[in-house]
Amino acid sequence: xxxxxxxxxxxxxxxxxxxxxxxxxxxxxxxxxxxxxxxxxxxxxxxxxxxxxxxxxxxxxxxxxxxxxxxxxxxxxxxxxxxxxxxxxxxxxxxxxxxxxxxxxxxxxxxxxxxxxxxxxxxxxxxxxxxxxxxxxxxxxxxxxxxxxxxxxxxxxx
Amino acid sequence: xxxxxxxxxxxxxxxxxxxxxxxxxxxxxxxxxxxxxxxxxxxxxxxxxxxxxxxxxxxxxxxxxxxxxxxxxxxxxxxxxxxxxxxxxxxxxxxxxxxxxxxxxxxxxxxxxxxxxxxxxxxxxxxxxxxxxxxxxxxxxxxxxxxxxxxxxxxxxx
DNA sequence: ACACAAATACGACCTGAACGCAAGAAGCAT
DNA sequence: ATGCTTCTTGCGTTCAGGTCGTATTTGTGT
Numbered sequence: 001x002x003x004x005x006x007x008x009x010x011x012x013x014x015x016x017x018x019x020x021x022x023x024x025x026x027x028x029x030x031x032x033x034x035x036x037x038x039x040x041x042x043x044x045x046x047x048x049x050x051x052x053x054x055x056x057x058x059x060x061x062x063x064x065x066x067x068x069x070x071x072x073x074x075x076x077x078x079x080x081x082x083x084x085x086x087x088x089x090x091x092x093x094x095x096x097x098x099x100x101x102x103x104x105x106x107x108x109x110x111x112x113x114x115x116x117x118x119x120x121x122x123x124x125x126x127x128x129x130x131x132x133x134x135x136x137x138x139x140x141x142x143x144x145x146x147x148x149x150x151x152x153x154x155x156x157x158x
Numbered sequence: 159x160x161x162x163x164x165x166x167x168x169x170x171x172x173x174x175x176x177x178x179x180x181x182x183x184x185x186x187x188x189x190x191x192x193x194x195x196x197x198x199x200x201x202x203x204x205x206x207x208x209x210x211x212x213x214x215x216x217x218x219x220x221x222x223x224x225x226x227x228x229x230x231x232x233x234x235x236x237x238x239x240x241x242x243x244x245x246x247x248x249x250x251x252x253x254x255x256x257x258x259x260x261x262x263x264x265x266x267x268x269x270x271x272x273x274x275x276x277x278x279x280x281x282x283x284x285x286x287x288x289x290x291x292x293x294x295x296x297x298x299x300x301x302x303x304x305x306x307x308x309x310x311x312x313x314x315x316x
Numbered sequence: 317a318c319a320c321a322a323a324t325a326c327g328a329c330c331t332g333a334a335c336g337c338a339a340g341a342a343g344c345a346t
Numbered sequence: 347a348t349g350c351t352t353c354t355t356g357c358g359t360t361c362a363g364g365t366c367g368t369a370t371t372t373g374t375g376t
Contacts, residue, residue: 031342031353053333068356073333075354091301094332107294116292125283126303134274135308136265143249145284146301150293189322189373211364226325231364233323252363 014044021084028082035060035067039075043085043099050088050096050115090115090144106144111152115144172202179242186240193218193225197233201243201257208246208254208273248273248302264302269310273302 018040022032042051042059051059057072076097079085087095090108105118123140130136148156176198180190200209200217209217215230234255237243245253248266263276281298288294306314 026343029353033342033354035355066356070334070357071355077334107288107292107296109294110297110300116294118288118292122284122287122291125287126280129280129283130265130276130303130305133280134265134276135311136267136274136305137311138265138303138305139268140303142268143301143304145288145296145298145303147288147294147296153293153295184374187322191323191373193324224325228326228365229324 014041017044021079021082024082024084025078030078034064035071036075038063038067039072040079040084043079043097049098049102049117050090051098052094052096054094056097086141088142088144091146103141105140107149108144108146109149109152110146111148111155114149116149118145172199175202179237179240182240182242183236188236192222193229194233196221196225197230198237198242201237201255207256207260207275208248209256210252210254212252214255244299246300246302249304261299263298265307266302266304267307267310268304269306269313272307274307276303 018037021040022037025036026032038060039056042056047059048055053072053076054069056076057067057069060067060072076085076087080087083100085097086100086103087097088106089095090106091110091113093113105120105123107116107118108114118140120140123138127138127140130138176195179198180195183194184190196218197214200214205217206213211230211234212227214234215225215227218225218230234243234245238245241258243255244258244261245255246264247253248264249268249271251271263278263281265274265276266272276298278298281296285296285298288296
């Protein structure tokens with residue numbers, strides 16, 4: 001079994017990547033702290049591509065209960081400045097964070113909040129039109145496109 | 159001069175439309191109150207297509223200072239249920255409200271918050287692709303598409 | 317004019333997030 | 347190993363945007 005499913009036990013591969021980021025952090029004048037290491041381990045596990053700060057905090061706190069939620073916010077902000085993570089808004093409610101290497105657009109159902117990860121190329125024509133008509137460069141990843149998923153459309157129809 | 163520019167003095171045309179909505183409200187079991195009448199007059203004037211609840215409250219309070227912000231919220235909610243107004247999220251910050259007859263998509267600059275009203279047809283291909291690939295019906299009006307406007311792109315480049 | 321349901325003003329409360337500050341820890345030089 | 351400096355952290359406070367509970371007022375059909 002080579003695919004990773006559950007990484008509550010950190011594996012060597014993602015540990016390496018965590019260390020890479022921590023090196024980057026140190027090189028940029030930052031410091032390697034345990035809360036940062038744990039947060040990065042969570043981000044590099046494959047549990048969910050759309051975790052809120054609060055969800056990440058809970059996950060970190062399962063290992064280190066004293067890590068404060070504001071530390072999570074600040075570290076996510078720092079990691080975002082370094083380009084390691086990005087956040088996206090999937091409609092109402094809290095922002096979600098994920099690795100910037102795993103960036104993608106989102107289609108989110110207004111009714112059931114189901115989120116679909118959309119390959120970036122479905123935005124190509126819109127990007128071209130916006131640029132042509134408004135000289136506007138769209139960023140289709142930071143905010144989700146809302147709408148209705150198939151099952152909620154069906155439910156509406158009946 | 160036939161085009162309407164500033165309606166701090168309410169005109170007959172929009173007063174008629176206000177009365178129409180108030181009739182609708184009464185027919186649906188609601189009551190005609192002064193705060194509702196004033197709010198509707200604000201919505202039917204042409205001052206801005208993107209007003210927040212707070213901005214509308216200020217405008218209402220210039221005429222009736224005792225109208226509470228929570229009344230504005232509740233009345234906007236009621237008007238939205240009746241299909242008279244809709245709200246949209248133009249990125250971070252408060253939602254904006256406008257008449258549902260004046261609905262449109264938005265392109266909003268992440269940098270300067272400038273909002274462009276986008277005709278709905280620029281979303282056509284995206285809508286078709288989302289439907290084909292994800293059976294997803296997009297609603298491009300409720301949430302803005304974020305990005306960078308021309309002048310901020312230029313500013314970035316230098 | 318009356319009774320009753322619907323709105324209102326007001327304040328308390330809520331979520332998601334940012335901030336100020338004193339205390340603690342990381343990294344560097346020695 | 348030991349300071350020294352600067353970065354981080356925990357904690358509480360504060361903020362924005364909005365919702366909710368409640369006593370009181372007000373619109374409306376009769």
